[in-house]
Structures are given as structure tokens and as C-alpha cells.
Amino acid sequence: MKKFLALILTAIMVFAITACGTNKTEKTFRMGVVNGAPALAVANIAGGFDYSDEANEVKTGVEVQKEAQAVIAGLTNGTYDMAILPLNVASKLYNAGKLGVKLVSVNIFSVLYVVTKGNYSTLDDLKGKVVYSVGIGGTPEVVFKNILTANGIKYESYETVADDEKANDTVYFNVVSDAKLVMDALKNGKADFALLGEPVASQAMANAGAHIAFGLEDEWKKVHQEVGFVQAGLIVKSTVLEGFGGYVDALLTEMGKNAEYLKANAEKAVADLNGIGATLPALGEETLKRCLIGADKASERKADIEAFLSVLSPSEYGGKLPGDDFYAK
Numbered sequence: 001m002k003k004f005l006a007l008i009l010t011a012i013m014v015f016a017i018t019a020c021g022t023n024k025t026e027k028t029f030r031m032g033v034v035n036g037a038p039a040l041a042v043a044n045i046a047g048g049f050d051y052s053d054e055a056n057e058v059k060t061g062v063e064v065q066k067e068a069q070a071v072i073a074g075l076t077n078g079t080y081d082m083a084i085l086p087l088n089v090a091s092k093l094y095n096a097g098k099l100g101v102k103l104v105s106v107n108i109f110s111v112l113y114v115v116t117k118g119n120y121s122t123l124d125d126l127k128g129k130v131v132y133s134v135g136i137g138g139t140p141e142v143v144f145k146n147i148l149t150a151n152g153i154k155y156e157s158y159e160t161v162a163d164d165e166k167a168n169d170t171v172y173f174n175v176v177s178d179a180k181l182v183m184d185a186l187k188n189g190k191a192d193f194a195l196l197g198e199p200v201a202s203q204a205m206a207n208a209g210a211h212i213a214f215g216l217e218d219e220w221k222k223v224h225q226e227v228g229f230v231q232a233g234l235i236v237k238s239t240v241l242e243g244f245g246g247y248v249d250a251l252l253t254e255m256g257k258n259a260e261y262l263k264a265n266a267e268k269a270v271a272d273l274n275g276i277g278a279t280l281p282a283l284g285e286e287t288l289k290r291c292l293i294g295a296d297k298a299s300e301r302k303a304d305i306e307a308f309l310s311v312l313s314p315s316e317y318g319g320k321l322p323g324d325d326f327y328a329k
Helices: 002-022 068-077 087-096 139-150 179-187 200-208 216-223 238-243 245-255 258-264 266-274 285-289 298-310
Strands: 025-034 049-052 056-065 082-086 101-110 112-116 130-134 154-157 170-176 193-197 211-215 232-237 292-297
Touching: 025 068, 049 245, 056 068, 056 245, 068 082, 068 087, 082 087, 082 101, 087 101, 087 139, 087 232, 087 298, 101 238, 101 245, 101 298, 112 139, 112 200, 112 216, 130 139, 130 179, 139 154, 139 170, 139 193, 139 216, 170 179, 179 193, 179 200, 193 200, 200 211, 211 216, 232 238, 232 245, 238 245, 245 292, 258 266, 258 292, 292 298
Parallel strands: 025 056, 025 082, 130 170, 130 193, 154 170
Antiparallel strands: 049 056, 082 232, 101 232, 101 292, 112 193, 112 211
């Protein structure tokens, strides 16, 4: 009789455990990133990231887009639950109040370079020249313009001025949506300089026979000595954080391993990312050195983020600094 009761109890326990397992919430969250450095920032989860706890079974899908506007559109229409975007763009989305996004981490710190096929000594060499850039409204554009203004250098949109009307004291800036357009302009001579993030900057140098004129962070530090260069980070919809906080914490921990993963698995990382929409070149040692990426918790970098945004025009980050609730706990 005792053996029979023991068997019954064992069967009940097995059933209970099985039932609990089948009652877990199954969810898939999708992340959008832009081709280039944002894609590199998620290289070690390009094939997905799975998370499980007592209540949830969560999968992560990553998709690479050519431009930030496509990622923002995906957040708006519900395709994406999270994304890596420039911090000023993330602040704009928060201030707009429609998507309910929070900043989880800072992942990109300094990857922006100006490259040229010509000669360069100082910023004055940009006067009268045409500079192409990728990233409409994002970090490349707003930081570059901020640096020019701080150095007393005027700029205008290249599209509004005929070639024979360009002044020798003005930089002509053209921001386009796709890095390929920037590389093509540099190669065919339409652009004198190109502002690009790594690893695309290295790709442009190889394809166009160009070289680095200067790093944007170097010029930034000359005019904003006490303000760190924090470029882009991971924003997540509040609904994800509220219902799956453990998953988000685990995701951030995994992303924190990415920099070391890239060093050890550069070839595989490029292959995996190109398999989900990226168009990245092989990553050489020097290129990787110029890719300053990581996964710092946003709440711990709040002071740096606010200092960075504060030296930009308020219109570039949504009119006001984001509130404390912008930073995920």
C-alpha cells in the first residue's frame, strides 16, 4: 500500500511539474538595428537570444535595416519591441510619449570618422568642400554640425547650392539615408569628405582609396572637454520591461559579452550579421580598435547622457532632457 501511495504521489508531482512547464508564457521579441556599428553592437545575439524562467519562455529576433527611419517605423507599427538608436533620437521618441520607450543601455561610444581622398590638416580644410554623411537627424549629423558651429565654421545644405555658387568659407553638408550612397559619392568625387561610422568607414577607405582625416570624438573633445562621447543605445518598450524584466536584464548581460566575442569571432560575427540583413566587410584588427562598443547600463551613465544631450540644440533631442523614468532601472 505504501509503495502504491508513493507511486501516486510521484505521478502527481510529475504532472504538476509538467503542467507548470506547459503554462509558461511563450514570447518572441524583435530588435531592429541599423547596418554598421549598431549591428556590430549585437553581433553575439545575431542568431537570437533565448531566455527562460519559471513563468516565461522568451526568444529574441534581430533584424538589420539600412537606415534608422526604417527601425523607427518598425517600433511605431509594432514590428520591433526594441532597437539600438542614437541617444538624441531615443530622447525624441521618449519625449514624444507615444511609444513608451526606456533606455536600457549605452552600446556605442565612438565609431565616427571623416575620411577623404584628399589632404587634410585642420577643420578649415573643409571650407568650400562637400561632406556627405549617413544618419539623417542622428548622431553623425548633429555632432558634426555642433563641432563646426563651435569652431565658427558655417555650413549649408549641399542640395540648395549650385557648384559654381559655393563659398570658400562654408562647409556643404549632405546627409543621406544609406551608407552606400556616401561611399559612392566619395568614390566618384561627388564628395570631398565622407562622415561614416566603423566598420563602414574602413569599407569606404578600401573601396575609394581614402584615408581617415579625423575622428569625430577627437574634435568633440577639443570643444567639449568635460563631456563624454556617448553615441547610441538600446531602447525597449515599457511593456517589455514591465512584463519581462528578468529577460531584459539577462539580455543586457549577454550584450555585455559582445565586445570580447567580436575580437574572438570576427569572421563568424560578420557572416551571422550579413545573414540577417547587414552588408558588413571583413573586420580587420585596426577596424575593431576603432569600434568602441559595449553595454553600459543607462541608469549608471545618466550624467554622461544628460551632459552630452545638453550641449546639443534642444530641438535635436525633443525639446527637453528626458525625465528620470527614461532610464530603465
